[in-house]
Amino acid sequence: MVFLEDFTRVSTGLRLPIEGRVERCLRCGRSGIEGRSPDGIRLVIHSQTTELLGDGMLVVPRDCCAVPLPSPGLSRRTGKDPRPPGGH
Numbered sequence: 001m002v003f004l005e006d007f008t009r010v011s012t013g014l015r016l017p018i019e020g021r022v023e024r025c026l027r028c029g030r031s032g033i034e035g036r037s038p039d040g041i042r043l044v045i046h047s048q049t050t051e052l053l054g055d056g057m058l059v060v061p062r063d064c065c066a067v068p069l070p071s072p073g074l075s076r077r078t079g080k081d082p083r084p085p086g087g088h
């Protein structure tokens, strides 16, 4: 049995028991769940098929966007902030 799950019709902010929180994709603006490719790239999965096997489940993303994580070496600030920390 193969089930197709379409997360684009789920409201963002909802928390699904298995898949986790539904968020808005930064690339296409549709809803999706967070996933990770075998290479460690962050994905937003918009739809996937779940196949029930004898010894578990096989989940295959059908429609997803790769959303690169911000590089830890790059700060949003390009220079030193002259103002003292703490103030907004």
Ligand SMILES: [Zn+2]
Binding pocket: 025, 026, 027, 028, 029, 030, 032, 044, 046, 064, 065
């Ligand atoms: Zn997307």
